Amino acid sequence: MSKIRWGILSSARIARQKVIPAIQDSQRGTVAAIASRNPSLAQQVAESHQIPTICPTYDDLIQLDTIDAVYIPLPNHLHVEWACKAIKAGKHVLCEKPLGLNEMDVQHLLNVSRQYPKQLVAEAFMYRHHPQWTRTREWVRTNYIGELRSIHVHFSYDNRDPDNIRNKLEFGGGALMDIGCYGISVARWLYGSEPKRVCAHAERHPQFRTDTSTTALLDFAQGGATVICGTQIQRAEHVTIVGTKGKITLQTPFNIPPDEPAYLDLQQDQERSIHTLGPANQFSEQCDAFAAAVIDGEPLCTPIVDSLNNMRVIDACFQSAQANTWITCEHLTDP
Ligand SMILES: NC(=O)c1ccc[n+]([C@@H]2O[C@H](COP(=O)([O-])OP(=O)(O)OC[C@H]3O[C@@H](n4cnc5c(N)ncnc54)[C@H](OP(=O)(O)O)[C@@H]3O)[C@@H](O)[C@H]2O)c1
CATH class of the missing domain: 3.30.360.10 (Dihydrodipicolinate Reductase; domain 2)
Known part of the structure; x- marks a missing residue:
């Protein structure tokens, strides 16, 4: 693998304005798919950022075999739920901050991730x-x-x-x-x-x-x-x-x-x-650091324990x- 193929979970503002363009500008990432509850906005985002696949649901996106990692910019109460689903579907996860609602929420994600040690999870402290x-x-x-x-x-x-x-x-x-x-x-x-x-x-x-x-x-x-x-x-x-x-x-x-x-x-x-x-584009740097962790085995800057x-x-x-x-x-x- 030379590049991470990213799936974007929602058409969140941070994704549209910062992270999607940053991934497309990065050395080792490309946006392969986006899912949204809002089909017309997803279409618009996909067209303006050359994203080849649009999924009607988040579930459809995490099941795609054309993506390696999922970026989660959902509201905070949905972070752990979707991070768990994504790692269970065999995807690496970069999730927006804060990683969960409280210690118990993040502890749950840590427990689940330990059962899937090949899947990396990082918090997006860009x-x-x-x-x-x-x-x-x-x-x-x-x-x-x-x-x-x-x-x-x-x-x-x-x-x-x-x-x-x-x-x-x-x-x-x-x-x-x-x-x-x-x-x-x-x-x-x-x-x-x-x-x-x-x-x-x-x-x-x-x-x-x-x-x-x-x-x-x-x-x-x-x-x-x-x-x-x-x-x-x-x-x-x-x-x-x-x-x-x-x-x-x-x-x-x-x-x-x-x-x-x-x-x-x-x-x-x-x-x-x-x-x-x-x-420097800290979002592109974040994406390349994540790719270095997935592809080269470099340590994550923001692992779940942190x-x-x-x-x-x-x-x-x-x-x-x-x-x-x-x-x-x-x-x-x-x-
Ligand atoms: N690192 C940074 O610099 C940075 C900056 C800003 C925000 N963030 C983080 O990124 C995350 C998103 O922030 P944002 O400002 O981009 O939020 P936002 O524009 O409100 O986007 C959140 C997206 O989540 C989806 N969603 C799913 N269920 C939802 C629900 N019940 N209510 C509302 N939205 C729902 C929607 O996408 P669809 O309709 O497309 O499915 C919505 O567009 C937050 O965790 C925030 O802390 C990070």
Whole structure:
């Protein structure tokens, strides 16, 4: 196999606008099929992106023998159900974040995937594939800024549409699930460990009941992280990482357009420098990294175990916000 033949489960906005074009532009991927509940939209997407096969149902798509992997950009409450069906049908799975609704949901997927060890499953945290993050993580790991002590992540937007999946509690909507998951993922990835405990405060929408803003403190053994996310405030995103001897700031850590370079602002003691990374399409990079895992046996950047621990921290934040106290995190060390 030289290229992954992808099947796309739905005509989701993220698929239409970002992931399908990125797969078609990637080195080792091609979109072979799409399934949608909306035949005319599927037809339109297939025509504009040269997708040869349209399936009337998601079930039809996962059974195709002309695809190797399924990309799942469904609402969050459908992720685990369709990931399980796809691996049982012999397909590899790249599933959108967050991987499930809670720890139990993701644990179920992990249990099922263990019965199908040939099928790979990864969570689509595309940011990890952008060169700005590869470089940042390398700097942190090699103590370029001294010992890591503090991470601050802000991610927000303004979306008040009651029909949007992000504003539906039963779909796994809300700020922490939709974008707070990035901050938690970043902090765990950069520290290379799990937080010992978390403390969070969440504001909930009176009708939607989703959290419209959450502030979380993550206490790692060697330092801390703050994650602030909101769905009814100004669109904004930035990450600041501080060590004992320096600081890194990412101006566009998550939604960096494929045709724009990223600028890393590095301060080492008194010296400040700006580093240009990219332009790069993090969605194409994600697809090629997935292909390297499937075809060459390279390790996955975001395997289910990582997602499970991310989900446990999200759950702990919700628990903390509800109980108004610190919550100790217990994590799988050897899942
Ligand atoms: N990595 C990223 O940068 C990024 C960015 C945005 C979103 N996401 C993730 O991608 C996923 C989809 O987000 P989106 O904004 O693209 O969502 P969206 O436009 O609302 O698409 C979701 C799709 O799921 C299908 N669907 C199946 N059952 C549904 C139901 N009961 N209600 C609504 N839709 C249903 C629909 O497709 P059909 O009608 O075609 O079947 C719908 O178009 C979420 O998990 C989100 O967290 C990731």
